Amino acid sequence: MSFKLLILGSNSSLPAYGRHHTSQWLTIGRSHFMIDCGEGTQYQLLKYKTPVAKLNRVFISHLHGDHYLGLMGIIYSLHLSGRTSELTIYGPRGLDEIITTQLKYSGSTINYPLTFVEVSAESKTLIYENEELTVHAFPLLHRIPCTGFLFAEKPKPRRIKGALIPKDFPIENFEKLKKGEDITDADGKVIFANKHLTLPPKHARSYAFCSDTGWFPTISEYFHSIDLIYHETTFLEEKEKWARQTFHSTTKDAGLIAKQVKAKQLLIGHFSARYKSIEPFVEETKQYFKNSMAAEEGKIFTIKD
Amino acid sequence: MSFKLLILGSNSSLPAYGRHHTSQWLTIGRSHFMIDCGEGTQYQLLKYKTPVAKLNRVFISHLHGDHYLGLMGIIYSLHLSGRTSELTIYGPRGLDEIITTQLKYSGSTINYPLTFVEVSAESKTLIYENEELTVHAFPLLHRIPCTGFLFAEKPKPRRIKGALIPKDFPIENFEKLKKGEDITDADGKVIFANKHLTLPPKHARSYAFCSDTGWFPTISEYFHSIDLIYHETTFLEEKEKWARQTFHSTTKDAGLIAKQVKAKQLLIGHFSARYKSIEPFVEETKQYFKNSMAAEEGKIFTIKD
Numbered sequence: 001m002s003f004k005l006l007i008l009g010s011n012s013s014l015p016a017y018g019r020h021h022t023s024q025w026l027t028i029g030r031s032h033f034m035i036d037c038g039e040g041t042q043y044q045l046l047k048y049k050t051p052v053a054k055l056n057r058v059f060i061s062h063l064h065g066d067h068y069l070g071l072m073g074i075i076y077s078l079h080l081s082g083r084t085s086e087l088t089i090y091g092p093r094g095l096d097e098i099i100t101t102q103l104k105y106s107g108s109t110i111n112y113p114l115t116f117v118e119v120s121a122e123s124k125t126l127i128y129e130n131e132e133l134t135v136h137a138f139p140l141l142h143r144i145p146c147t148g149f150l151f152a153e154k155p156k157p158r159r160i161k162g163a164l165i166p167k168d169f170p171i172e173n174f175e176k177l178k179k180g181e182d183i184t185d186a187d188g189k190v191i192f193a194n195k196h197l198t199l200p201p202k203h204a205r206s207y208a209f210c211s212d213t214g215w216f217p218t219i220s221e222y223f224h225s226i227d228l229i230y231h232e233t234t235f236l237e238e239k240e241k242w243a244r245q246t247f248h249s250t251t252k253d254a255g256l257i258a259k260q261v262k263a264k265q266l267l268i269g270h271f272s273a274r275y276k277s278i279e280p281f282v283e284e285t286k287q288y289f290k291n292s293m294a295a296e297e298g299k300i301f302t303i304k305d
Numbered sequence: 306m307s308f309k310l311l312i313l314g315s316n317s318s319l320p321a322y323g324r325h326h327t328s329q330w331l332t333i334g335r336s337h338f339m340i341d342c343g344e345g346t347q348y349q350l351l352k353y354k355t356p357v358a359k360l361n362r363v364f365i366s367h368l369h370g371d372h373y374l375g376l377m378g379i380i381y382s383l384h385l386s387g388r389t390s391e392l393t394i395y396g397p398r399g400l401d402e403i404i405t406t407q408l409k410y411s412g413s414t415i416n417y418p419l420t421f422v423e424v425s426a427e428s429k430t431l432i433y434e435n436e437e438l439t440v441h442a443f444p445l446l447h448r449i450p451c452t453g454f455l456f457a458e459k460p461k462p463r464r465i466k467g468a469l470i471p472k473d474f475p476i477e478n479f480e481k482l483k484k485g486e487d488i489t490d491a492d493g494k495v496i497f498a499n500k501h502l503t504l505p506p507k508h509a510r511s512y513a514f515c516s517d518t519g520w521f522p523t524i525s526e527y528f529h530s531i532d533l534i535y536h537e538t539t540f541l542e543e544k545e546k547w548a549r550q551t552f553h554s555t556t557k558d559a560g561l562i563a564k565q566v567k568a569k570q571l572l573i574g575h576f577s578a579r580y581k582s583i584e585p586f587v588e589e590t591k592q593y594f595k596n597s598m599a600a601e602e603g604k605i606f607t608i609k610d
Contacts, residue, residue, distance in 0.1 A: 014385050015348055039378045040345040043320055063410040065381045069374070073344045076370045080319050094410035101406050105368040105399035107449040144412040 001029040001132070003153070003205045004302040005228070008044040010269030010295040012234050012248075013066040017276055020297060021066040022269065024230070025050050026151060026207065028133055034058045034074075035149060035209050041070030042077055048298055053083065057128065059119075059135070060091030061211030062146035068095065072102055079110045086113040090127055090137070092145050093118050121145035124222045129154075138222040140213035142247045148213070150223050152206040158198035165197065202305045210257070212270065214247040220260040227303045229263040230295060232270035233281055239272075251281055255288025269295030306334040306437070308458070308510045309607040310533070313349040315574030315600040317539050317553075318371040322581055325602060326371040327574065329535070330355050331456060331512065333438055339363045339379075340454060340514050346375030347382055353603055358388065362433065364424075364440070365396030366516030367451035373400065377407055384415045391418040395432055395442070397450050398423050426450035429527050434459075443527040445518035447552045453518070455528050457511040461610075463503040470502065507610040515562070517575065519552040525565040532608045534568040535600060537575035538586055544577075556586055560593025574600030 004027050009020030021038020025045070032054040034041075045052045055078070060068045068091070078087065089095065096116040103110065119127055119137045128135040133154060137147040157178030173183050173192075183192040208223055210231040234248035243250050249257075251268065258266035266289050271278050278294050285292040293301070309332050314325030326343020330350075337359040339346075350357045360383070365373045373396070383392065394400065401421040408415065424432055424442045433440040438459060442452040462483030478488050478497075488497040513528055515536040539553035548555050554562075556573065563571035571594050576583050583599050590597040598606070 014382055015351060020348070039375065040348055043325070043345055046320060063407075064413075065378055065407070065411060069378050070344065073370055073374050077319055092410075094406075098403075098407055098410065101399075102368075102370070102403055105397075105403065105449075106370060108369075144410075 001153075001305065002302070003028050003207070003305070004300055005207065005230075005267075006048060006050065007269070007295045007297055007299050007301075008041055008048065008050075009038050009297055010271060011066075012270045012272050013064065014273035016273035019271065020044055021070070022211070023070065024209065024295075028151060028153065028205075031130065031133065032056050033135075033151070036061055036067045036211060037070040037074065038066045039069040042073045044297065045074075052078070053081065055087065057135075058087065058089045058091075059137075059149050059209075060089065060095055061140070061148065061209070062121075062142060062144055063092055063094055063098070064144065064212065067211065068098075071095075072099060075099065075103075075110065075114065076106075076108070078112065079108065083112045086115060088115045088117060088128075090117045090119050090135075092121065092147070119147055121147045124150075136222070138219070140211060140219075141216040142212045142214065146212055148208060148210040148219070148222070150206065150208045150226075152223075153204040155204050156201040158194070158201050160198050205303045205305060207303065208261070208263075212247070213249060214244060215249060215253045217257065217260060219257055223261060225262045226264070228265045228267060228301060229258050229261060230267040230269060231257050233268040233285060234270050234272050236275070236280060236284055251284035252288050255285045255292065258289040258292070263289070264291065265301075266292040267295045267301060268292060306458075306610065307607070308333050308512070308610070309605055310512065310535075310572075311353060311355065312574070312600045312602055312604050312606075313346055313353065313355075314343050314602055315576060316371075317575045317577050318369065319578035321578035324576065325349055326375070327516070328375065329514065329600075333456060333458065333510075336435065336438065337361050338440075338456070341366055341372045341516060342375040342379060343371045344374040347378045349602070350379075357383070358386065360392065362440075363392070363394045363396075364442075364454050364514075365394065365400055366445070366453065366514070367426075367447060367449055368397055368399055368403070369449065369517065372516065373403075376400075377404065380404065380408075380415065380419065381411075381413070383417065384413065388417045391420060393420045393422060393433075395422045395424050395440075397426065397452070424452055426452045429455075441527070443524070445516060445524075446521040447517045447519065451517055453513060453515040453524070453527070455511065455513045455531075457528075458509040460509050461506040463499070463506050465503050510608045510610060512608065513566070513568075517552070518554060519549060520554060520558045522562065522565060524562055528566060530567045531569070533570045533572060533606060534563050534566060535572040535574060536562050538573040538590060539575050539577050541580070541585060541589055556589035557593055560590045560597065563594040563597070568594070569596065570606075571597040572600045572606060573597060 006025040008023035011019035023041040024035040026033040124138040136150040231254035311330040313328035316324035328346040329340040429443040441455040536559035
């Protein structure tokens with residue numbers, strides 16, 4: 001099953017140097033999620049040939065323009081493209097009103113069901129799950145209510161060694177083996193030991209998106225041992241004071257958080273328009289967390305199972 | 306005095322082939338106007354090095370997303386760039402509510418005064434004037450209230466032949482000459498005949514922006530003998546039926562309107578995403594109005610005086 005993240009934009013509020021506002025496209029198996037949706041995201045989707053018709057759910061972290069202003073355009077474009085399946089939007093209080101006010105004045109009735117799920121920024125909350133994965137929202141520390149999102153595969157079944165299974169093996173036994181149970185007879189005697197017929201489950205992968213936030217070590221209470229964490233780095237260390245005042249983070253902040261949550265990889269973004277090159281961001285962050293990468297537009301980050 | 310129009314985008318609602326949504330930047334002397342503001346306009350402004358800080362007034366034709374979704378981002382970016390001077394936005398009922406709802410949830414207080422002027426789509430109305438020019442809104446025929454905008458220089462003074470003016474010429478006489486009056490003595494006897502000391506005024510230039518509209522010959526009641534008219538051509542003639550149903554225009558419609566209003570030049574745009582090339586639009590329109598050009602992004606159209 002695929003688990004990959006496409007970066008559509010990672011600049012902070014003032015666009016600069018051809019960099020676009022925050023948006024990411026996360027594919028986990030059959031699920032296609034959009035995380036944040038800055039202005040121009042629909043153009044980025046076209047540029048990177050994203051299968052936009054497959055979009056299931058949109059997660060908006062907060063209501064600063066650089067994180068949601070592209071959403072209205074995508075809602076219209078999906079409508080014009082003949083979409084009929086439901087689109088669910090998770091976001092803070094107000095997003096529903098912003099969208100419905102605009103729909104009202106546009107005179108448009110959207111062809112497909114549009115569902116809003118209000119996400120509270122008060123505590124870690126399960127906001128969506130299916131057979132394969134869960135999505136939690138968790139609070140961040142910003143000037144207005146802002147949540148991060150944790151996408152995690154559910155624990156996976158043990159893997160059955162097909163070649164060792166007898167031909168007449170009852171189908172219900174497969175489920176037992178996947179769960180790690182032995183196969184017993186009516187008297188409870190083990191006929192097939194699970195450990196002989198199965199391999200350990202594959203790793204359940206996880207990705208945490210930490211949108212705009214000040215220095216906020218509480219994040220480590222929400223998840224740990226994560227495969228990939230995205231954490232904003234609006235500023236280099238030199239601007240730590242300014243980062244504190246504006247509730248944003250520096251390279252050092254992101255690196256320390258990644259270390260604290262025992263992340264395997266750190267992805268940094270939300271770069272301020274004051275910086276032409278983002279190379280210094282990666283260099284600085286690596287001083288605190290070695291496995292750091294920049295969320296550059298068009299790049300795809302894959303988590304292997 | 307300059308009178309020039311920069312095209313920032315001219316695609317219809319579904320973006321395609323790298324073409325952006327409608328927006329134009331009109332410079333008349335010291336006035337810098339934006340006409341419509343589709344999503345991504347602020348990126349286009351950067352791309353074409355437009356002096357965005359000088360923006361005085363924004364004119365929004367109607368509340369379909371491809372004509373205004375970029376406005377919120379520009380309002381934020383001007384704020385972040387330290388703007389302090391007033392910005393006036395002219396647009397239909399609802400635009401004010403859309404903007405203020407978003408500002409409310411963003412937690413932002415914009416640094417500069419933001420003024421909304423509600424424009425009615427019921428009749429031709431003067432919505433702005435200064436010493437040099439007037440701006441009128443006029444109704445178009447669309448699915449929701451939609452106005453066009455007419456930008457016209459005021460009649461200009463006669464031009465004084467400086468070399469012929471005596472050294473001790475009283476300053477008040479200059480004003481008389483500019484108005485076309487002769488200079489007389491106390492008895493009313495002509496001392497200086499205006500026709501000898503002046504040249505005819507320079508031509509007062511005009512530009513009409515006809516945003517989304519179906520076939521609407523009433524346009525010719527709003528202006529005539531225009532220097533440049535922009536008229537939408539969402540479809541080629543082959544789609545006339547569909548154009549009528551969706552309240553859009555064809556190449557033929559635009560050509561006939563341009564002829565009817567005695568335009569010198571016709572600019573066409575709002576091209577449907579179904580067409581990869583816009584060359585056929587120009588070719589077709591020229592069959593009805595020879596001096597036709599496509600509103601291609603990045604192109605500048607200058608009206609000489």
